Amino acid sequence: MGKHLVLAGGGHAHMETLANIRQFLDLGHRVTVIGPSDYHYYSGMGPGMLGATYEPDDIRFATRQKVEEQGGEFIRDEITGLDPSGRRLHLASGRVVDYDLVSFNTGSSVDLPEIVGDRSAIYTVKPIERLYEARQQIKKKAEQQAVHVAVVGGGPAGAEVAGNLRQLLGQTGHKTRVSLFAGHRFMSRFPENVRRRCWQLLEKNGVILHEYGYLKSITNNTLIFDSGISEHADFIILATGVHPSPFFKQSGVPTGPDGGLLVNDYLQSPKYPEIFGGGDCISFQSQALDKVGVYAVRENPILFHNLKAALQGKELLPFEPGGDYLLIFNLGNGQGLLRKKWLLFTGSLAFRIKDWIDKKFMTKFQKG
Missing domain, CATH: 3.50.50.60 (FAD/NAD(P)-binding domain)
Structure with missing residues (x-):
């Protein structure tokens, strides 16, 4: 019998899954995606949009369109509560959504003074x-x-x-x-x-x-x-510290020091095996991870595999965060900074490398 998969948020860690919703439907399951906007904006290119290097269409994914054209359901709403025992999500509109399996990629919010x-x-x-x-x-x-x-x-x-x-x-x-x-x-x-x-x-x-x-x-x-x-x-x-959604702590699911959803090596809640998550909203149990997009991108294929495996009763794969990652900033006026292990340089080449990487990522999931 088919099950109901809910993707809470259309962020970077869900890109692979969003691009392959049809596979879940072909297996007899139902897929619902909940997000506050019909689009998901790629944070790595946000400052470039502010500086007018990019326009909004350059840095966003048409989440609703991607979901609906594959036969999934998209709900434009915000999640305000989680009932892990009842397997329910409470939305800002008052709507309640039941799930068999849920994956959170709800990102984080800026701390306000x-x-x-x-x-x-x-x-x-x-x-x-x-x-x-x-x-x-x-x-x-x-x-x-x-x-x-x-x-x-x-x-x-x-x-x-x-x-x-x-x-x-x-x-x-x-x-x-x-x-x-x-x-x-x-x-x-x-x-x-x-x-x-x-x-x-x-x-x-x-x-x-x-x-x-x-x-x-x-x-x-x-x-x-x-x-x-x-x-x-x-x-x-305000570009100050960020925090995950407060509903994780309020729900009683295990959370990390910052209030993010605690997940094990399989990106799965250690207490509620039907709950998964990735990106800024999680706290990885094995080691603290920086709040950078590279980890969400690396989590993509693992989340996709594990959600499909969990629905089918098959073996899960562990997430390996990997070693040192490429650090690269767009600092405006066509200038950037790049660091990888011992290599460090600034200037136009650093910006051009970042621009190429970002556009390649966008093209893969905008057209995929």
Whole structure:
């Protein structure tokens, strides 16, 4: 008898499964995909969209179309609750969806500080599509007057967003300022040579970097830091820490230190074998994984195999995170940074390599 597979989220770790929904249907199963948008935006190209290197169509997958043209069901909604014992998902609309097997790839959300007053000029790096809205509003104002844009976040997301904002504002004709507020130490979890080269390239392109401490609150577009320093900006983009959806913890399923869905080597909940997951929303039991897209991409074939195997009662495959991964950033103005083991360089070649890799990934799943 056929079973019901639910894919919660259309993120990077589900790409292989989404591209092969027909295989599940041919085996007699039913597939439902739940997502907050008809499209899934590739986060690796989000800063490039902000900088106008790419347009939205270049960096998004038509999730609903892909699902429905293969015969699956797509529900545009947000998951607000999980009942693991009853095998049910509760949605924002009030709808309840039952499942036999579920896989989560719901991503993560940006941690927000206390915000007082008008929020209309405050953006977060997730969901990615908000960066396009930010691009339109910032560019429109910058074509009329001088603009100060503040980016908050000392990691790769903050660096890429700041660099691409500088690119966006380079041709406006008015005086513009892009400030990156990088906590107590810019790129603190990276080797000193990576940190230094990123800093130098951003400064060369006109980004002003500050290590004022952590952001405490925002009041009427004034940023207030734990050091007591405050700065006003016309626009604010938050690229700070991220957290998985809170419904995992609330549901009682095992979770990791960050509240993400705890999964074993098979990307499966150790307590509820009918629950799987990948990407930013999981906590991998065997080792801590960086919140980077490379792991979600590597999880793709394993999740696809294991979901099909679990439905058919066959053997699961373990996920091997792999060793050192390629670190590559788009820092704006056609410049990038690339590091792989001992190799480290910055410049246009680094950006061109990233652009080629990203476009190859997009082409595979946009047309596949």
